Amino acid sequence: MLEPLTVHTAAEVLAWVSSRRDAVQFAGPDVAWPLTPELLVAGTSGHVPHALRDVDGRLVATGSLRRTGERVGRIGRVLVDPAARGRGWGRRMMLALLDRARDLPGIDVVELGVYTFNTAAVALYTDLGFRPTGAERSTVVAGEVWISLELRRPL
């Protein structure tokens, strides 16, 4: 079940992010670096960060949701503990965030951004019905040009 990410639990999440590159990959080009638990929880204006635990109570995934328009929700900052990847936590987090978006009155579209090289995330989002809007943004990270695609799906 989704729980709110708190400053206390965010400290655990920081251990999953070892470089600015990792931080930009999951949180976008405007992310502060180095990150702190407070910055992770505060995030972008309006975003509500959530976390998921496994059956043993270990924190395994985070992700956030915010409203960007009257009818549009935006998912961001989806991140799974590197030690728990490939076991369905990213999918569970996405499905939980989509459910949470259904609780927001008026939302009928959900959007997100993903870097083109991020094959695991692109495959997950495509499988969940997200499709490119055609909008792209490029950012230079550690001397490399990273292209981020905007994806959307009906709720």
Ligand SMILES: CC(C)(COP(=O)(O)OP(=O)(O)OC[C@H]1O[C@@H](n2cnc3c(N)ncnc32)[C@H](O)[C@@H]1OP(=O)(O)O)[C@@H](O)C(=O)NCCC(=O)NCCS
């Ligand atoms: C992207 C990420 C959230 C996926 O989480 P995960 O728990 O590893 O993914 P899941 O086990 O739920 O897999 C869900 C789907 O993702 C895709 N996927 C996951 N790992 C993959 C990989 N290594 N290669 C290709 N596709 C992959 C598959 O489509 C998979 O579906 P399947 O199991 O039916 O094949 C995780 O890799 C992560 O935290 N990456 C670093 C942060 C990041 O890039 N976040 C996304 C920002 S947009």
